[in-house]
Amino acid sequence: MDVIDTWDGRRACLLQEALRMTQEQFAEFVEVSVRTVGKWHSSHGGRPRSDVQRLLDAAYKRATDDARHRFHLLTRSTAAASQAQAFRVAVAVVTKGTDVLLVCRRGDDSISWQFPAGTVKPGRAPAVVAVEETRAETGVRCAIRRHLGERVHPKTGVLIEYHLAEYLMGEAENRDPDENSDVAWVPRAALTRFIPEQTIFPPILEALA
Structure with a gap:
């Protein structure tokens, strides 16, 4: 299983998409508030605090192999577009x-x-x-x-x-x-x-x- 070096809003949102969950479902899965998930959607470059990084690590580990595979496909396909956008x-x-x-x-x-x-x-x-x-x-x-x-x-x-x-x-x-x-x-x-x-x-x- 690959290791995520640092989570940011974009990666968190891609994990939600890979898990095919709503914002409410994803918030419960990661054990954060729905507003925090909303923040990730509005601030793709924002970096969560270290305790939230650990929660995302744990959520990623609980994901199925298929979901983790979708996550890495999504990450690769959006990397270039994300770099091209001015933050x-x-x-x-x-x-x-x-x-x-x-x-x-x-x-x-x-x-x-x-x-x-x-x-x-x-x-x-x-x-x-x-x-x-x-x-x-x-x-x-x-x-x-x-x-x-x-x-x-x-x-x-x-x-x-x-x-x-x-x-x-x-x-x-x-x-x-x-x-x-x-x-x-x-x-x-x-x-x-x-x-x-x-x-x-x-x-x-x-x-x-």
């Missing part, structure tokens, strides 16, 4: 008076505060993704006010598109506990206490000044 993420910088909305991401050994963000699938508008992902992660409804620009992130190498947004309604809460540990409104003046200033896209700092 783009839309970020929402949501303001409410003098505050800005942040989410606290879970990592393998650490946590980090970030702006709400989501992967942009082909054919989707980044601004729409930024609004929808903000609501899905935090319960906050917002409206895009202007495009702040884009860059290749210096640490991740991912193409990021930034949007300044204004709060409309909704109580901020952590609606994605699998990925995030907290959600908070942070004073603009205290932003760099949560996110290192050198990693923040300069137009964001200018817009929040």
